[in-house]
Amino acid sequence: MMIFTLLGLLVKIMLIILLVIIVILLLILIIPFNYRISAVLKEKANIYLHLNWAFFEVELWLEDLKPFVKVRIFKRVLINEPLKKSLRKKPKPVKKTRKSNFKMPGMTFFKEILNFAKEVLNVLKPKKISAFGTYGLDDPVNTALVSFLIQLFSELVPHAHIGLDPVFDSEMTDVEINISGKIRLAVLVYIFIKYLLKREVRQVVFRKRINTET
Template identity: 30%
Template sequence: MYGVILALKIFITILFIAIILIIMLLVIPYNYIIRGDINEDLKGEIEINWFLGLLRLNALKTSDNFEIKFYFINFCVYSNLRKNSNKHIEKNSNKNRKISVNFQLLELDTLRKLFLYLKDIILIVKPRSITIEGVYGLDDPFATGTISAVISVIKSNFSAIRINISPVFDEVILDVFIEIKGRINLFIVILRTVKLLLKKDLRKIVLKGA
């Protein structure tokens, strides 16, 4: 009898810790950094940190590779590169999954709701800072000058965007580095998404087939 009570106490304790951890994962905001190198070889990286770096997700995309790593206290606990041997199995299992959209059900009010949802999500993940550095030049000097004028307007109206990018008028070149930093609250994103999916007219749009 004592062993059963002890096992029950251990189970309740583990369940309580798991619930607290799930609540923390949802409520505590995530810090994210998005980096991109735009040149001959396109390269992008996303880093998401949670709770002072206790959990960290890194996704790196190069011209010939895509890598995802998940860290717990700086220890890599998952990497998609370790599962390359099972890649063909995953591809075959995904072939039977289909998601189709019935565009006939799209109405003006439905589009308005989708637009408001996307607007809310953009405001939630609004970056705290954006850095753009590098050089650019198009084959048409007039187009290069037009882009330069647009960049000047952006610099004067958006203080959070730091742009240090120089136009080149006598050469076709593109070498730009972009870094975006911000925070996101997963609980609010899920709440907004669930609220959207609860709308009857929107649930009819997406049809899942076998």
């Protein structure tokens, strides 16, 4: 009897743990991620990324190409240190040449992928965009080209607030950029599954490939 009681208790604990995991996954899918990107471009580039989901926060600074990260849960700091990259180069493994029966997908597949990319970008697009300051490149022609591209971007994204003034007689950069928005993982998962179930995409993704080593 004692064994059955312990087994029953173990099953209940496992069911509770499974239920908690399912609830957490559902919350991750339903509750949106808020993100904010700020960049100050002067003599040195300083970029700041803030990602917030419910009680979870990630902050990433990039000052003069030196990354620094901070991670918090329930306002408690778990990680607060610079990111270090290994300077040692790992030897690349020697790859054996292989022959594959892979065939280039048709145009229908690429059209579906293009539509998929458009929907994903529509979900990821920021709600607020602002950019202010002055800029000037080493060549006035390049400055004029950048000015044209900025004007084109302002017309394509009417909700963006762009106040960038070109300087043609000197090379300088004094620009501040702010971008913010929301990401809903449930929508991204739905889009991914929708396209994955399409016959044109499924036939390419799940197609078996036979490789022969030489």
